[in-house]
Amino acid sequence: MDRLAADRMFVQVVRMGGFSAAAARAGVSPGQASKLVSRLESHLGLRLLTRTTRAISLTPEGEAYLASIAAILDQLDDLDDSLRDAAANPSGLLRLTAPLTFGTVQLMPALNDFARAHPAVTLQVDFTDDIVSLAQQGVDLAIRAGQPRDSTLVGRKLAVMRIQVVAAPAYLAARGTPQRPEDLRGHAIITDLNFAQPDDWQFQDGSRRVTLSLPGRLRFSNAEACVSAAIAGLGVTRVPDFIAAPAIRDGALTQLFAPMTPQQVPIMAITPPGRHMPARVRLLVDFLRDRWGPDHRWDD
Incomplete structure (x- = not known):
């Protein structure tokens, strides 16, 4: 499992409000997006999202994990941007x-x-x-x-x-x-x-x-x-x-x-x-x- 890709997909699903929008943003299918998040849940041994046919919602464990992993991903993005900024x-x-x-x-x-x-x-x-x-x-x-x-x-x-x-x-x-x-x-x-x-x-x-x-x-x-x-x-x-x-x-x-x-x-x-x-x-x-x-x- 690509842990970084799975974490990014989880954050995008929450921010975009669903798998379809997050998948479109990442250029993958909704099924692939769902598999990434499911593998992340299996790896962590936690249920992060409650899924229905109409919507998704965070579990209490998902809320806690989102707060931490979103901050980490933002820091990684900042690091990438800082390195690119060094270019003339x-x-x-x-x-x-x-x-x-x-x-x-x-x-x-x-x-x-x-x-x-x-x-x-x-x-x-x-x-x-x-x-x-x-x-x-x-x-x-x-x-x-x-x-x-x-x-x-x-x-x-x-x-x-x-x-x-x-x-x-x-x-x-x-x-x-x-x-x-x-x-x-x-x-x-x-x-x-x-x-x-x-x-x-x-x-x-x-x-x-x-x-x-x-x-x-x-x-x-x-x-x-x-x-x-x-x-x-x-x-x-x-x-x-x-x-x-x-x-x-x-x-x-x-x-x-x-x-x-x-x-x-x-x-x-x-x-x-x-x-x-x-x-x-x-x-x-x-x-x-x-x-x-x-x-x-x-x-x-």
Whole structure:
């Protein structure tokens, strides 16, 4: 029995929630994955998992063994990564996840330049607005807007995006231009559901902080859809500056409350907890931080 392979399979089965997902990740059949774990149980003389046709669960002995062996395997992985880091040129597979719109509009040009500069690094990028589990999905790095909700994750600030309130000139001519945030209560609202609290709009006017509850009739999980509806004259929306900038520049949208300090949302590089950062991941994080930085203007 390959003890290391059996231990790794046991940990993956638990983390992935079943034999099929763990087997697919390892490139083996579910039957082979099940045999590896069964041989490990026989070797230890312990039952680690309770299996049913619908799910698997840890036995008390399995919970204790998982806590110890997962830490040991992580240390082995850290050792491997440390040895690879000694190489002058980082290489290997870098698994990355990023929001769909930000990823395709802003991140992709940066990734193209990174790939050109570092041909030994292989990029596998998943563009999705879903918050995936880095550990379960085997993701090395996540680019996300806002602070991580999971306090165990490690976050590094890459840049900030500024939230802009916009509407079409034709809409404002018909409905009137709001002079203060409070005036928005009388307007049609287009809601971007990507915000953590999509109906709570925040404004900073000098020392005065204003938060308004503004539920919209039109509600989209995509900022570009919100901009499209606003250009069509259907209401006022708030979206990140990198989405609004082209329409503002072309005159299709008008920015409201420009003198006020816009709400700022950090762009974060998120890595799994308690792990040494491989050189290829650190290389990309540093590349993005140098390219953007806290003063980067997405509308340039």
